[in-house]
Amino acid sequence: MLKQVVSFSKIKDFSKEEFIPNLFFTLKWLLLATLVGLLAGSASAFFLVALDWMTNYRETNVWIIALLPLGGLLIGWVYHQYGESVVKGNNQLLEEFYNPQKTIPLRMAPLVLFGTLATHLFGGSAGREGTAVQMGGAIADQFTKWLKLTKDDRKILITIGVAAGFSSVFGTPLAGAVFALEWLVIGRIRYESILPAFIGAYVADYTCSVFWDVHHTHYEISIVPELSMQVLLWIIPAGICFGLAGRLFAKATHFWAAFFKKIIKYPPLRPVLGGVMVALLVLAMGTTKYIGLGVPTIVDAFSEDLPWYDFLAKIGMTSLTLGAGFKGGEVTPLFFTGATLGNALSYLIPLPVALLAGMGFVGVFSGATNTPLACTLMGIELFGAGSGIFIGLACVVAYLFSGHAGIYNSQIIGSPKSDRNMKHKGKSLGGM
16 A cells, blocks of 8 residues: 555656656647748748749849849848848857847848849859748747746747758758757757757748658768778768868858958948959859859769769859858858769779768768767758768768858857867857
8 A cells, every 4th residue: 555655646747746747748739839830931921932933933044143233232131120130040049059148130031031142143253041040049039038038048049040941942851950950059959959959940940841842952872881890981981071171161151251251341341352253253164153152063073973073063153142140041152062972983982982972961061160070960851861871971080070160150069079169168159
């Protein structure tokens, strides 16, 4: 009888201390994450359709690239007049997560949408992840104000917004959720937000791809060799190359940003000069393959022989575009950089070209964003589980060899990449 009383007491304590609070937590965030996912997924759907239209118009009216300096002036002036409170972009989301101060202005969403579409229309080299993440984060953070949520709840909301934006723009809900949990602190995962992040990522992806019927690019790795020690050893030099490329991309972008700030004090004029430089480079090269997203070249990298220098050209064009103050993301250009670098490495490394392109696709991304787990999941979602071990090792090696650098200056180092780097713990990448 005593044992039964003790057992019942334990069940009662469990219900009171864990089950009921967890149930309340689940229901609360199921509702909020679903709402954020619906809104962010719809925003991404509109963005992707509009971006596709802008890209097609530019490619059939190449003369518009000559107006890139004018487009830069327009973007710079609009942000100078109306966007100084949101000009930090992704870094602002990180800073508000670390040290919550005030709700992210909703204007971040339409401003980054406008800036990115204008960048692509006139011929800048940029991506789309930053736009979707900023729209998702800004939309999500409005619930903090409307519902008067706590600082801890606000952190979860920002995480949901990032997960929803990333997931819906690439069609990768698992990677989107883990990216939002992993990018916040280098070397750490924010498990308190794991359920809301997964719900928001799935709902946003479903909203974009199923409800709005917006499709994503498909890639295929048809040949995956059996894993052996010899094959395993070839992954290491490939991963090192991908990590160094990610580091080069980040350093080049930061270099151009500092360069333009130093020589031009009036912000709206920075993208004007950058636009002149990009337009002249396009004219000199006689090709538009290194501007915009570059998706056709990414697809070609999985099956065709490409010039070995494609990855360097894309790094140069994108770092110049974004450093000058144009808007957009870095991730799709990172995909371009990695896929074309993997294609070039196929001349030296005896692995299938599609496998190397896929490894580079997510490996360079891993090195530049310091998110090896999210990038591994993205590779599995995009290319299939058969190549998972190759993708995972490439991402981890790239993460290690990119050093403590990255495209997000405000990222904080929670766990250094090796015990020799303990002095960096707690620092932000921008402060190193």
